[in-house]
Amino acid sequence: MSGVHATARIGARDDGRGGTSLPVLESDGPLALRRTRGTGGEARVMLVGAMSGPLGGDRFRVEADIGAGARLRVGSAAATIALPGQAKDEAHYDVRLAVADGGELHWLPEQLISARGSDLSVTTRADLQAGARLVLREEQVLGRAGEEPGRLTSRLTVRIAGGVVLDQELSCGPGAPGGWDGPAVLAGHRAVGQVVLVRPEFEGEPAVARRVAEDACVMPLAGPAALVTAVAPDALRLRRVLDEALADLGIR
Numbered sequence: 001m002s003g004v005h006a007t008a009r010i011g012a013r014d015d016g017r018g019g020t021s022l023p024v025l026e027s028d029g030p031l032a033l034r035r036t037r038g039t040g041g042e043a044r045v046m047l048v049g050a051m052s053g054p055l056g057g058d059r060f061r062v063e064a065d066i067g068a069g070a071r072l073r074v075g076s077a078a079a080t081i082a083l084p085g086q087a088k089d090e091a092h093y094d095v096r097l098a099v100a101d102g103g104e105l106h107w108l109p110e111q112l113i114s115a116r117g118s119d120l121s122v123t124t125r126a127d128l129q130a131g132a133r134l135v136l137r138e139e140q141v142l143g144r145a146g147e148e149p150g151r152l153t154s155r156l157t158v159r160i161a162g163g164v165v166l167d168q169e170l171s172c173g174p175g176a177p178g179g180w181d182g183p184a185v186l187a188g189h190r191a192v193g194q195v196v197l198v199r200p201e202f203e204g205e206p207a208v209a210r211r212v213a214e215d216a217c218v219m220p221l222a223g224p225a226a227l228v229t230a231v232a233p234d235a236l237r238l239r240r241v242l243d244e245a246l247a248d249l250g251i252r
Contacts, residue, residue, distance in 0.1 A: 002089055003057025006031045010045055010062075012103070014069030019043070022072075024065070031060060042071040047109065049078065054093055054120060055085030061094045066103040066132075073106040079141075079235075080110070082150060084117035090151075095124040101131035111139040111191075111235050114173060118150030123157075130161040131200055135251060137242065139193035141235045142172055142186075149173040149190070158196055158225065165221045166196060189215070189231040191238040195246060197226045213244040 008031040011024025020043035027033040032048040047062065054060050066072050082091060093112075099105050107126075114120060128134055138156060142149035151173040158166040170192070172180045186192060197207070207226035211217045216230035228245045232238035 003055065003059060003085070003091065004029055005059045007061045007063070008033050008047065010064040010072070010074065011067075012043055012065070012070040012072040012105075013067040020070045020072060030058075031062065038073070040071075042073055042104075044073045044075070047074065047076040049076075049080065054080075054091040055083050056091055056119060057085060057089035058091045059094075060092070061096070063096045064098070064105065064107070066097075066099045066105045068100040068102040070100075071104045074108065076109040078110055079113050081113045081115055081144075082118040082120035082152065083115050084119075084150070089119075091118070091120045093120060093122045095122075097124070097126040097134075097136070099126070099128045099132035099134055101129040103129075104133035105135070107134070107136045109137070111141050111238075112152075112154075113141045113144060113235075114149045114152040115144055116147045116150055118152075120150065120152050122152070122154045124155070125157045126159070126196070128158070128160045128198055132160070132198060133200070134158075134196060134198040135246075136196040137193065138195075139191065139235065139238055139242070140170075140172075141238075142190045142192075151175050156194070156196070158198070158221075160198060160223045160225065163223065165223050165225045166227060186231055189233055191232045191235050193230050193232075193238050193242050195228040195242055196221075197228070197249065197251065198224060199226075200224050202226060207249065212248045213241045216241045216245045218245065218249065
């Protein structure tokens, strides 16, 4: 089978002293994990791409398991760029997140850029126990400056206490179902993003559906969750719009 296979794993646990320990911090190949300075009881990890990619045929997987009472923030050092490779196979990037009751995860990677000629499938699944907290951001940019995008399929699934609260898929670029660039989906924009918020307090006071910024809206989900979605002409504006929406919800 062609392409590079790599897996990165993070395990976060309450250290019993008001902080968060990382008993599991494993990575290989083009995926590298680095612990950075945290604040308060929160641990922080940076995902660093040691090589370009994913390329055609590559299979990357990132797993994070957050225990009860642990708090973890994960970011990435730079944008991920999906590129064409010598192999014509589809590349895969899978993210699996698990958060226990009383645990908290902020999953905040930089943008994913779909370069011309690439073919990437991204699947993100978050499984949360009741009482878990989550801020999960995804941002996709279709093509670098002045170029057409590659093929990008992105699926995001969130489960709380065993029940599905969100399961959505977006396919863009050459070969994608018609209408992805039309007024009902991206309307000509080249950057799209979403933030999933899971907060126990949403159970008693759900988020209110509304427009919160230019080309961004908040939608309540079943259970203690909400979804912010946005489109923008470029990555910079997309991040600004999502930040405005989160500030409106009181999230930093």
